[in-house]
Amino acid sequence: MTLRVAYTLEQCWHDVPGGTAVAALEVARRLAPRDDVTLVGLAGRHRRAPDSPWRSPIPIAMLALPRPLLYESWIRLRRPAVERVTGPVDVAHATALIPCPSAAPLVVTIHDLAFAHDPQRFTRQGARIMGAALAAVRDRAAMVITSSRASHTDLVAAGIDADRLRIVPLGVDPTVASSDDVAAVRRRLELPERFVLFVGTLEPRKNLSRLVAAVAALDEPLPLVVAGPTGWGDVEAGLGVERAEVRFVGFVPQGELTALYAAATVFAYPSEVEGFGLPVAEAMAQGTPVVTSAGRSTEEVAGGAAVLVDPLDVDSIGGGLLEAQRRADELRCAGPARAAVLSWAATADATLAVYREASGRG
DSSP states (O other): OOEEEEEEOGGGGSSSOHHHHHHHHHHHHHHTTOSSEEEEEEEOOOSSOOOGGGOOSSOEEEOSOOTTHHHHIIIIIOOSOTHHHHOSOSEEEESSSSOOOOSSOEEEEOOOOHHHHOGGGSOHHHHHHHHHHHHHHHHHOSEEEESSHHHHHHHHHTTOOGGGEEEOOOOOOOOOOOHHHHHHHHHHHTOOSSOEEEESOBOGGGOHHHHHHHHHHSSSOOOEEEESOBOSSOTTTTOOOTTOOEEEEEOOOHHHHHHHHHHOSEEEEOOSSOSSOHHHHHHHHTTOOEEEETTSHHHHHHTTSSEEEOTTOHHHHHHHHHHHHHTHHHHHHHHHHHHTTOOHHHHHHHHHHHHHHHHTOO
């Protein structure tokens, strides 16, 4: 029997859709062709479609309320129910933190609790909404999906019972950029021959200031190329370190992003807090040597195929950049092998298994 699932995609209209949108869309692309599940996309009221990178592979039904009224109403009033526009469903899946009301069992995906680690690094309104949403999830969710053991630990500490939690790792596109693609992105972005790359939404927890300081302290500093949309917080403050050449290239679409990873000498992702760390897997898939944080979810993602550093120690980050260059040949082999284990098809299969379990059809 086909499962019918209400599937929220409101984050595709956020100013910074981020990893939550990437994950939700990739899972939807794998589940949409199947005949054992039907996803019904769900969002608030919008006058236009999302920007092209965030277009949905499934039809989206729109409720009457726009964001942020929709979020407030879902959290505080438990309405409008998804069934008002989706019809009856077997499961409701909130693919980001905000729980959607439904008569059906509720599944919620929570990738990380970064706001709980350091609320001052978020806007007051954002931290308030996320805190209220977490409390609502604690009360209402039949099951909660998270993408790493690190986030699982955080969620248990936040009061969500372990028996309701399921770890579903994210996937990565295994397509390797061609030499022509790499040459094209080098030309378009006017990239230097050798450079350190960072990819991600620009926000304080991404730890750019320490990465810049680490690059600047190298005996032979490499340019740092930073790709990603601006999120929140004054992340460029304090980046004016002597000897550090930092270039912000903004959002890079997926078609070019794989080539940008492949062009880099080293990919550095010393984030302080992550739910998963998708850029780590994406860079490894291209055979680029990776430096990332120890003791975080990114260590899980790396799976022994990256150089691990203390993200709070500039010297450790700098040492990691040097080590990654020394071990480049080894890491170029280990990275793709590790990334091959992480597939979006597996993510989609595991997500569907959670739907079946929540609905009692497991």
